[in-house]
Amino acid sequence: MVLFGVLGSLEAGRGDTRLDVGTPRNRAVLARLLVSRGNVVPLDRLIDDLWEGAPPRQALSSLRTFICQLRRVLEPAARAKPTVLVTEPGGYxxxxxGEQTDSGRFERLFxxxxxxxxPGVALxxxxxxxxxxxxPAYTEFSATTWGRAEASRLEELRVTAGERRLDALLALGRHAEAVPELEVLARSQPTREEGWRLLALGLYRSARQSDALAVLREARSYLAGQLGIDPGPELQRLEADILAQRPSLDLPAPPVRAREREATEPEPATGRTPVAIRCLGRDALLALAGAKLVAAESGAGGSVVFEGAPGSGRTQVLLAAEALAQVHGFTAARVRTHPLEQDLPYGVARQIFEPLLRSLPAQERERMLAGAAAPAAAVVWDNGPLTQGPAVLHALYRLAVRLAERAPLLLAVDDLQWCDPxxxxxxxxxxxRSxxxxxxxxxxxxxxxxDHPALDDLCSLLGPVPLPAPSRQAVQAMAAELLGHPPDRSVLExxxxxxxxxxxLLSEHLAAGADPxxxxxxxxxxxxxWLRQAxxxxxxxxxxxxxxxxxxxPDDVAVTARMDAAELxxxxxxxAEMGFLxxxxxxxxxxALRQAVLDGMPRGMLQGSSRS
Structure with missing residues (x-):
């Protein structure tokens, strides 16, 4: 039997089955006993906490009713003597x-x-x-003194764990991944000096010395203006080390095997996952994604579409944004569209909602699909003809809103160009409406x-952001990861x-031995x-x-291509839009493009083109 909910909604589960613990009072009793972490809670304290110092006359009998109802859920089988929710002299x-609660598992892992x-093990x-x-922990009981105290304790551990995770990323040389998250962390928790320190260190290791110093000045200004204090010794020491460019700040690049690298965009037709640059040189894009997430946490919503040529690393930016969202406590639903599924109505909605709904207890799932959201059930579960019209659109919208009420929701849609109408x-x-x-x-x-008008209209609503080519510094870092050593200048050129x-193309070319x-x-x-899809x-x-x-x-190209000159x-x-021209x-x-096209041409066609 496992108890969930200390770090989210309060639930109980046994095996793969989630159990409803009952009324709000039942849930409050369970939560209050969880907070005690194995210690007996006296009856008078339990009653006082449940009714916030103003218990009714029948409080004791009501409490015993709650206990009986909880035991029916929590005890694995009917027994003469309870073994989970136990009566002790003077209390329960x-x-x-620890492994039977998610907070216990969290603290053990921390x-x-x-x-x-x-650092790799720690990460x-x-x-x-x-x-x-x-x-948020114990969000249902945030108005109570006991719930607020435990929630604050766990939140402090969560923020510290987030800082240590980012510290581990920096220690592993993965500052390109850490810096965007640190940008969000430092400014959302400005009184925590560790966030400022890690951000400045990550920027320095990203060859952004001036930005690192600017961050330390920003921290100093905030602490002086808001709190009337100077930065602590760690920030002061880091500023001096950056100004002196001390070698102790540098991190030697660890050897990385050529095949130990992360994936980006699968091929459109085969589904193979190639390798490429992670998010090197994309700090600004991830900072933008982080800003959208922060705005959404306050209920402001947000949207963005990252546009780029095939092979530009769009997918990896989206994956990094998804990881950033999960750190912020978002529920992330990732969708990968495909050209073969463009004729399947509401395919994206199905990919989003089906796994999210299946993860919920049956009662919660029914509540999500009740009322105005009821027409969404046909979209999510049925593969036959669907109801058309505004009712379905609004039902899917209401379903998204209800899921977002449990935790902020990120919908990450990769390759929007293959989305069904x-x-x-x-x-x-x-x-x-978000x-x-x-x-x-x-x-x-x-x-x-x-390309088609509906796609263009949606991208305009989302807010298109073009993906720039990776910087030379990012290319050098990627080449060092792929080759296992810094590349010779001639090889890189x-x-x-x-x-x-x-x-x-660069990653595959380097991995194959860089033979032009x-x-x-x-x-x-x-x-x-990609050419066939075009x-x-x-x-x-x-x-x-x-x-x-x-x-x-142009006439020669049209003749060789056997196409009308007006089509050229x-x-x-x-x-040109694909970056192929x-x-x-x-x-x-x-x-590389020319050779790939020639190698992919049927032999007879190539010979005929040569004669032309």
Whole structure:
């Protein structure tokens, strides 16, 4: 038997079954006994706490009723003598171990992380511990003295665990991931100097010395202006070390095997997960995502769509934003669309709501789908014809709002360009009404494919943010991770020339040995998949330009591609949006693309193009 709820909604469970503990008074009794952590709570104290010092005459008999009702839920089987909720002389005690409560597991993992000698081990324990949080602790009893005290204790541990997690990321050299979260942490908890210290250190290790010093000045100004105090010795020492550029602040890059790297965007058709840059050089984008999350926590809502060419690292930015949301206590629902599912109505809504609803107890699930949200049940559970019209749109909206009432909700939709029309319409309906509810919609969109008016309208509502090319510093850091050592300048220059700095192509090229005379099969498949998704016109034009290699005029490309000259401008525009075209020229953007297109062409077509 496991007790949940110390770090979220109060529930009990046995095996895979979640049990309803009953009325609010039952829940209050259970929570008050949990707070005592295995100590006997005297009857008079329990009664006084339950009724806040003003118990009714029948308080004792009511309390015994609550206890009996709880025992029916908590005891594994009927027994002559209870073993979980036990009567002791003068009071009651809940006999549960630390592993039977989520707060107990959280505290064990936190202590385990504090005792770990290796940052990687500590990080694993801390992320598991923070993953147990589903919202503010004891939120149902925040008005009581006993609930407020325990909630404050657990919240302090949670914030400290979050700081130590970010400290572990910095110790592992993963400052590009840590800095965006630290930006949010430092400014949302400005009285905690540890957040400022870690942010300044992360910025310094990101080669942003001036920004690190600016953060320390900001901390000094806040502490002096709001509290009338100077920064503590840790911040003062760090400022002096940064000004002196002391080597002790630097972190040697640990050796990383070429295949031990994180994934970004799967190929459109095969589903293979390639490797590429994580979020190096994307601090500003993650800071923006963090700001949206902070705004949503106060009920302001928020939305954004990250747009970029295929291979630009859109997916990884979304994954990092999702991890950031989970640290903030959001419920994150991630959706990955696919071109083969564009004809399935409300496919995105199904992916969002089905797993969230299945994770709830049956009674809670029924409440979520009651009333105005009732028409959403047909969308979530049925695969047959769906009810059309505003009733379904509003029902799905109400369902999202109800889920957000349990914990702030992040809807992360990857590859919005493959979204079905009904889901596009519903997302637009949701975004226009999410300004006063804690719901954030974050999405990605690949440019150059899947364009249609409804998609453009939705992206305008979400607020498009383009993904810039990774900086040279980010490319160097990525190359060092992939190769296991800092790259030679000549190797890096050759790789950048060959791939144009595209994150996916660059990573695959380096992983394959950085030989510019060959094209890894993974790149050939990836390029071919994207060209097929762009349509027959862009595919034919790309093949023609690969064969001509920059020689010839537009008419030559059209003839080689066997297409009408009037169709060529549209095909070239799509290729340019995908980042496959070199400026205004009739040449593919970089050698890796050309070689991939040539390698993917049927042999007979290639020979025919050569004769042309």
């Amino acid at each position: 005690v809940l006999r549960v171990t 202590r385990q992380a504090c005792a770990a000698g290796e 694993e324990s801390l992320e598991e511990a923070l993953g147990l949080w589903r919202g 009904q889901s596009l319409r519903w997302l637009a309906y949701l975004v226009r 300004e006063r509810v804690p719901v954030v919609v974050m999405a990605t969109r690949a440019t150059g494919v899947g 050759a790789a950048l020339h060959h791939t144009g700095g595209n994150a996916y 005379r060959s094209c890894p099969p993974a790149i050939t498949r990836w390029v071919g998949d 349509g027959p016109g862009p595919l034919a034009a790309a093949r023609a330009m690969a064969a001509l290699d920059g020689h010839g005029e 401008p549209g095909a070239l525009y799509a290729l 070199a400026g205004d020229s009739l040449r593919l953007a970089h050698p």
